[in-house]
Amino acid sequence: xxxxxxxxxxxxxxxxxxxxxxxxxxxxxxxxxxxxxxxxxxxxxxxxxxxxxxxxxxxxxxxxxxxxxxxxxxxxxxxxxxxxxxxxxxxxxxxxxxxxxxxxxxxxxxxxxxxxxxxxxxxxxxxxxxxxxxxxxxxxxxxxxxxxxxxxxxxxxxxxxxxxxxxxxxxxxxxxxxxxxxxxxxxxxxxxxxxxxxxxxxxxxxxxxxxxxxxxxxxxxxxxxxxxxxxxxxxxxxxxxxxxxxxxxxxxxxxxxxxxxxxxxxxxxxxxxxxxxxxxxxxxxxxxxxxxxxxxxxxxxxxxxxxxxxxxxxxx
Amino acid sequence: xxxxxxxxxxxxxxxxxxxxxxxxxxxxxxxxxxxxxxxxxxxxxxxxxxxxxxxxxxxxxxxxxxxxxxxxxxxxxxxxxxxxxxxxxxxxxxxxxxxxxxxxxxxxxxxxxxxxxxxxxxxxxxxxxxxxxxxxxxxxxxxxxxxxxxxxxxxxxxxxxxxxxxxxxxxxxxxxxxxxxxxxxxxxxxxxxxxx
Amino acid sequence: xxxxxxxxxxxxxxxxxxxxxxxxxxxxxxxxxxxxxxxxxxxxxxxxxxxxxxxxxxxxxxxxxxxxxxxxxxxxxxxxxxxxxxxxxxxxxxxxxxxxxxxxxxxxxxxxxxxxxxxxxxxxxxxxxxxxxxxxxxxxxxxxxxxxxxxxxxxxxxxxxxxxxxxxxxxxxxxxxxxxxxxxxxxxxxxx
Numbered sequence: 222x223x224x225x226x227x228x229x230x231x232x233x234x235x236x237x238x239x240x241x242x243x244x245x246x247x248x249x250x251x252x253x254x255x256x257x258x259x260x261x262x263x264x265x266x267x268x269x270x271x272x273x274x275x276x277x278x279x280x281x282x283x284x285x286x287x288x289x290x291x292x293x294x295x296x297x298x299x300x301x302x303x304x305x306x307x308x309x310x311x312x313x314x315x316x317x318x319x320x321x322x323x324x325x326x327x328x329x330x331x332x333x334x335x336x337x338x339x340x341x342x343x344x345x346x347x348x349x350x351x352x353x354x355x356x357x358x359x360x361x362x363x364x365x366x367x368x369x370x371x372x373x374x375x376x377x378x379x380x381x382x383x384x385x386x387x388x389x390x391x392x393x394x395x396x397x398x399x400x401x402x403x404x405x406x407x408x409x410x411x412x413x414x415x416x417x418x419x420x421x422x423x424x425x426x427x428x429x430x431x432x433x434x435x436x437x438x439x440x441x442x443x444x445x446x447x448x449x450x451x452x453x454x455x456x457x458x459x460x461x462x463x464x465x466x467x468x469x470x471x472x473x474x475x476x477x478x479x480x481x482x483x484x485x486x487x488x489x490x491x492x493x494x495x496x497x498x499x500x501x502x503x504x505x506x507x508x509x510x511x512x513x514x515x516x517x518x519x520x521x522x523x524x525x526x527x528x529x530x531x532x533x534x535x536x537x
Numbered sequence: 538x539x540x541x542x543x544x545x546x547x548x549x550x551x552x553x554x555x556x557x558x559x560x561x562x563x564x565x566x567x568x569x570x571x572x573x574x575x576x577x578x579x580x581x582x583x584x585x586x587x588x589x590x591x592x593x594x595x596x597x598x599x600x601x602x603x604x605x606x607x608x609x610x611x612x613x614x615x616x617x618x619x620x621x622x623x624x625x626x627x628x629x630x631x632x633x634x635x636x637x638x639x640x641x642x643x644x645x646x647x648x649x650x651x652x653x654x655x656x657x658x659x660x661x662x663x664x665x666x667x668x669x670x671x672x673x674x675x676x677x678x679x680x681x682x683x684x685x686x687x688x689x690x691x692x693x694x695x696x697x698x699x700x701x702x703x704x705x706x707x708x709x710x711x712x713x714x715x716x717x718x719x720x721x722x723x724x725x726x727x728x729x730x731x732x733x
Numbered sequence: 734x735x736x737x738x739x740x741x742x743x744x745x746x747x748x749x750x751x752x753x754x755x756x757x758x759x760x761x762x763x764x765x766x767x768x769x770x771x772x773x774x775x776x777x778x779x780x781x782x783x784x785x786x787x788x789x790x791x792x793x794x795x796x797x798x799x800x801x802x803x804x805x806x807x808x809x810x811x812x813x814x815x816x817x818x819x820x821x822x823x824x825x826x827x828x829x830x831x832x833x834x835x836x837x838x839x840x841x842x843x844x845x846x847x848x849x850x851x852x853x854x855x856x857x858x859x860x861x862x863x864x865x866x867x868x869x870x871x872x873x874x875x876x877x878x879x880x881x882x883x884x885x886x887x888x889x890x891x892x893x894x895x896x897x898x899x900x901x902x903x904x905x906x907x908x909x910x911x912x913x914x915x916x917x918x919x920x921x922x923x924x925x
Contacts, residue, residue: 263791267789267791267792270785270786271786272785272786272789272791272792273789273792274789274791274792275791275792275794276792276794279764279765279794282761282764282765282794283765283794285761286758286761286762286764286765286805289758289761289762290762290805290829290830290831291829291830291831292829293802293827293829445800445803446799446800446802447800447802448802448803449802449803449828449829450829453802453803671816672815672852673815673816673819673914673915674914674915674916676915677851680851680852685851687849687850687851688849690851691844691848691849691850691851691853691855692849694912694913695844695854695855695856695913696855696856696859697843697844697848697855697856698842698843698855698856
């Protein structure tokens with residue numbers, strides 16, 4: 222009797238361990254993929270500007286160089302905030318499904334879990350930025366939270382429409398719904414919603430024209446102003462993994478997810494490169510222009526799309 | 538349409554009504570200079586301001602060390618009748634002091650601080666003309682006076698890099714030296730606009 | 734030839750292991766140098782062509798950064814008045830190590846055309862340690878790029894040790910700074 226309980230515990234525990242290992246592998250894959258894609262994008266942008274860009278593995282060298290410098294600390298809140306943010310983001314990345322079948326934790330890849338867990342990363346960075354005591358950091362954090370306030374509303378309306386149409390809010394469930402025969406990707410089925418989703422994605426990534434919260438020459442790079450050395454390296458890793466989470470959310474929700482890893486990588490690369498190319502030719506908005514922009518046309522399009530899709534039922 | 542010849546004439550009548558002009562110089566169509574006594578400066582400036590010369594462009598001083606005098610220069614500008622006016626007045630060099638024009642042009646606060654720092658002119662009426670503006674921890678006489686030697690100060694405070702003389706002169710003819718002396722003599726003779 | 738199965742495995746001593754880690758770190762450090770855009774004087778006009786498409790700096794891995802804490806290289810471009818020198822010393826001490834200093838123009842070398850001025854310092858080497866000088870007034874942009882490539886070569890051959898010298902001879906540097914500046918940290922109305 223005691224033996225069978227012992228064996229159940231071991232099997233259940235080892236199944237849990239396999240999931241955790243798969244999640245850690247997914248987080249590592251996220252870091253490697255995004256750093257490589259970022260480097261290739263820098264080269265593409267360089268060629269666009271009629272010069273040779275950096276090497277395609279330049280981002281790796283940047284991060285490892287930062288991790289090898291001695292850094293200055295401003296107290297324990299400063300260090301702890303960065304570690305908390307990085308841990309939160311790695312934890313969030315562990316839940317993300319890569320394809321419709323590779324998922325670390327089966328029933329836990331709900332969309333709303335990602336929305337909650339992304340806030341942990343932002344909160345950690347805000348805490349450590351205000352722990353450094355520099356006024357530029359507080360301005361940057363305030364702007365980041367205002368931008369988040371702006372893009373969340375149209376994005377949520379579109380995603381709630383998707384959840385309503387698919388009948389499930391699990392990300393792999395939405396992928397399977399789009400991959401079922403006779404259903405289109407949501408980018409084609411809800412065209413206005415797709416455009417709103419892409420604009421909200423550019424706000425989430427912090428690409429120009431919504432780059433207000435980093436603003437390198439204006440507020441001396443915002444929240445990152447007092448970081449140097451190892452903490453900056455951890456912040457860069459945090460940025461890479463959060464970009465992965467946001468872009469793969471877009472790929473799974475609007476582009477039908479993927480059935481194999483190669484298809485996922487191709488779609489991911491296409492979305493990120495398109496966002497980068499658009500951001501390369503734009504200037505930077507002021508923070509009140511960001512909020513006014515998001516509450517005008519994207520909100521209108523999202524609401525129209527919701528009414529059309531749910532009440533009138535006109536889905537392509 | 539006003540052309541600027543009548544601007545300058547208008548100005549001449551105005552200024553000669555107010556005070557006695559010691560010297561007048563018409564530099565160009567858009568710039569004139571008046572030298573007045575130092576007690577008339579305030580009256581002149583406030584009348585000019587009420588006639589449209591509202592912008593104080595510059596306030597500084599010139600050091601005439603042979604005549605033992607400073608010359609304080611005020612430059613004002615009008616945007617409607619475009620003439621730049623230089624008001625010059627001579628003050629004593631031993632204890633230089635000039636009443637501040639802060640009530641007329643409030644922006645003169647920083648110009649007077651700079652003039653005090655670089656020439657040593659006191660401006661009673663300006664509450665903080667002694668505060669340092671540009672030179673931090675200065676320890677010598679005011680630097681734009683003509684009896685201040687900047688290269689001696691620089692040699693004293695900042696050491697120069699000494700280059701080792703590890704070369705040797707190989708040729709015996711000193712044609713180059715002769716040519717260089719000739720060039721130097723010609724350049725010195727041409728200085729000051731003297732023709733050869 | 735001795736068989737590898739029976740030759741004893743020699744463990745590296747601690748200094749050798751540290752040196753190997755440092756060499757790996759040197760590879761990363763010399764291939765991604767970040768510049769602090771501190772445009773002190775006139776030679777800063779040579780930086781836009783070096784940064785943009787004309788003589789691309791990004792293919793060496795270098796890029797501009799906004800704050801001193803994030804940067805590796807302090808680029809002193811041009812003459813340094815006393816006021817700027819004080820702020821430059823603050824900035825240099827805020828950077829995280831290892832850090833390098835590149836001086837452009839002939840003003841940091843021996844004073845340049847301002848050598849007899851009362852407000853401009855003559856030799857930058859006495860106040861902060863300098864790794865690479867690029868001579869000229871002002872140097873051509875190709876000379877500036879050559880200076881950066883020289884710095885990468887110096888890091889590779891482990892000769893770019895300005896920051897270590899600053900720690901070792903800190904007293905000498907501080908004494909020179911106090912002779913020139915009076916006091917390094919001051920309060921005035923713009924500092925409160």
